[in-house]
Amino acid sequence: MDGFDRLPDSLILQIFDSVSDVKTLIRCRAVSKRFNSLVPQTDSLLLTVDRVISSDSDSDSANDDVSHLLVTFLKSILKSIHDLVSPRPDPTRARSQNSPAQILRSFHNVRNLSIELPSGDLRLEKGTVLKWRADFGKTLRSCVILGFRSVVAGGETPVPGDDSDFAGGLKVRVVWTISALIAASARHYLLKEVVREQRGLETLVLRDREGEGMVVMEKEGLRECGREDTCDAEEEEEEEEVEEEGWDRGRSRVPSVRMRMRHVPRMELKGGVWVEGATLVVVRPSLIGDVEDGDLAMGAFGGDVLYGEVVEALLKAKSYLLEMNSF
Structure with missing residues (x-):
């Protein structure tokens, strides 16, 4: 049995709260089905924004935001490991990724939020x-x-x-x-x-x-x-x-x-x-x-x-x- 399987959900959520970084937590969703279900319940988050774009003009569906983010992060990891060149991102999806409200829509229990x-x-x-x-x-x-x-x-x-x-x-x-x-x-x-x-x-x-x-x-x-x-x-x-x-x-x-x-x-x-x-x-x-x-x-x-x-x-x-x- 995996060691994490023995840990109660409440303890894993405390760990996620200590991690807090939104980008890291979104990566954690790809680890397992259990992590994927627990990450959205994290209540303390730190969102670091590289550039700020309003979501007013964003035409993409909000339900696709997390998948877009996850794909982007996975591509960046593969690029650093294998030195591959990923395709140029769609500008409409870049807008979705950089709107704080859009990024946070997959988190349902946020109590303490810091944005940088x-x-x-x-x-x-x-x-x-x-x-x-x-x-x-x-x-x-x-x-x-x-x-x-x-x-x-x-x-x-x-x-x-x-x-x-x-x-x-x-x-x-x-x-x-x-x-x-x-x-x-x-x-x-x-x-x-x-x-x-x-x-x-x-x-x-x-x-x-x-x-x-x-x-x-x-x-x-x-x-x-x-x-x-x-x-x-x-x-x-x-x-x-x-x-x-x-x-x-x-x-x-x-x-x-x-x-x-x-x-x-x-x-x-x-x-x-x-x-x-x-x-x-x-x-x-x-x-x-x-x-x-x-x-x-x-x-x-x-x-x-x-x-x-x-x-x-x-x-x-x-x-x-x-x-x-x-x-």
Whole structure:
């Protein structure tokens, strides 16, 4: 008897949850009939996307998606082993393979889903660090943005400056903020189809491989966006606004927001490390009641030693309030 035959299904599912990688799990379906029946029950998944294509224009049947993926993976394995050249793939099937919602349709019990995009959305000058985290329901709930120009190692003292650095760079920081919000709304738009189809989701995280930005949808937000009536009404409203105002349909609308910005031209951290031009922006919709900036900022970056220390220092700095209309 095969050793796996002695293992209960619950233990094999725990192993699949630990594997989590969608591409690997789809390969596992080809191992045996038992694996083929258990893989779709995996509840924790990581989907790495090489390129993102909407499934709106996909004319292939959804029932064929898994078979297309499996054939593609098997071809790649045979090519690496036997150095064979596989036929050029049909572009319509490539679209099917690269739509997150299409790929995930063969999984029926997903609770925790992470999606990784190939790269960040912003193109910044060399040495600039910009990180952001946006929380969504059917629309934006909050967005925290942390940026700084450079880090100087211990033993090197930066050239002193004054607060005029903030006024001179305010335009740049506002551009950072708007760019991050646009990137977040585009990613949220990509997730709507996944949320509608995966009704059992409890956490959904979309990040890029470079670690620049992260969109998070937790249980309450997923439940809010997953309601068919809510999402359908939102879609209809957005379509009307697209016709009237001509804004990009490839992203969710950003509501009117209040942004509280803090800036320190340079700060010294533990170990003699200096951070140049540190800026923290906490964005919240205007209609939502007050939420502590510290809770949002530390929730976004407190898990990292360097970023957490920078955030703590910035929260003590003077803040500037800005308001922005919906766009």
